[in-house]
Amino acid sequence: MKRNTLLAAMTLAATAFGGAAFADANHGHGGQLGAQGGAGMMQMFDTDGDGTTTPEEMRTRLQAKLSEFDSDGDGNLSITEFEALHSAMIREMMVDRFQHLDADGDGAVTPEEMAAPADRMERMQMMRSNMADAPARPGNGQGMGNGSMMEDN
Ligand SMILES: [Ca+2]
Numbered sequence: 001m002k003r004n005t006l007l008a009a010m011t012l013a014a015t016a017f018g019g020a021a022f023a024d025a026n027h028g029h030g031g032q033l034g035a036q037g038g039a040g041m042m043q044m045f046d047t048d049g050d051g052t053t054t055p056e057e058m059r060t061r062l063q064a065k066l067s068e069f070d071s072d073g074d075g076n077l078s079i080t081e082f083e084a085l086h087s088a089m090i091r092e093m094m095v096d097r098f099q100h101l102d103a104d105g106d107g108a109v110t111p112e113e114m115a116a117p118a119d120r121m122e123r124m125q126m127m128r129s130n131m132a133d134a135p136a137r138p139g140n141g142q143g144m145g146n147g148s149m150m151e152d153n
C-alpha cells in the first residue's frame with residue numbers, strides 16, 4: 001500500500017510539474033520508465049535543486065497540486081476534484097502507452113499493433129520452450145553440426 005501511494009505521488013508530481021520535459025524524455029527512451037524515470041521524478045520534487053528530495057519538498061509540491069485542483073476552494077479535494085487531478089496525472093502515461101502500441105505512429109492502433117504484446121509473449125514462450133527442449137534432446141539440432149565432428153572421431 002505504501003509503495004502504491006508513493007508511486008502515485010511521484011507520478012502525480014511528474015505529470016504536474018515535469019509536464020513537457022517528462023513527456024519528451026519518455027518519448028525518447030520509451031522503455032526506461034522504470035529506474036531512470038523514478039530518478040527523474042524524484043528530481044522534479046527537488047525544488048531547491050540540491051540533488052536530494054526532502055519530505056518537505058514533496059509535501060509542498062503535493063499540497064500545491066491539491067490547491068490547484070480544489071476548484072470549489074474548500075481546501076479539500078472531493079472525489080470529483082480528485083478525478084480531474086487523477087485524469088491529468090494518468091494522461092501522460094496513457095498517451096505514452098498509446099504511442100508505444102502505435103508502432104508505426106499513424107495515430108491508430110491496429111488489431112495487429114494492439115496484439116503485439118501477445119505476439120511478443122508467444123515468441124518468448126517459444127524461445128523458452130526451445131531452450132528447455134535443447135538439453136533434453138541433445139541429438140536434435142546438434143546432429144547436423146557438432147554431431148558430424150563427433151562421428152569423425
Ligand atoms: Ca532539495
Ligand SMILES: [Ca+2]
Binds near residue numbers: 070072074081
Ligand atoms: Ca474542494
Ligand SMILES: [Ca+2]
Binds near residue numbers: 102108110113
Ligand atoms: Ca498504427
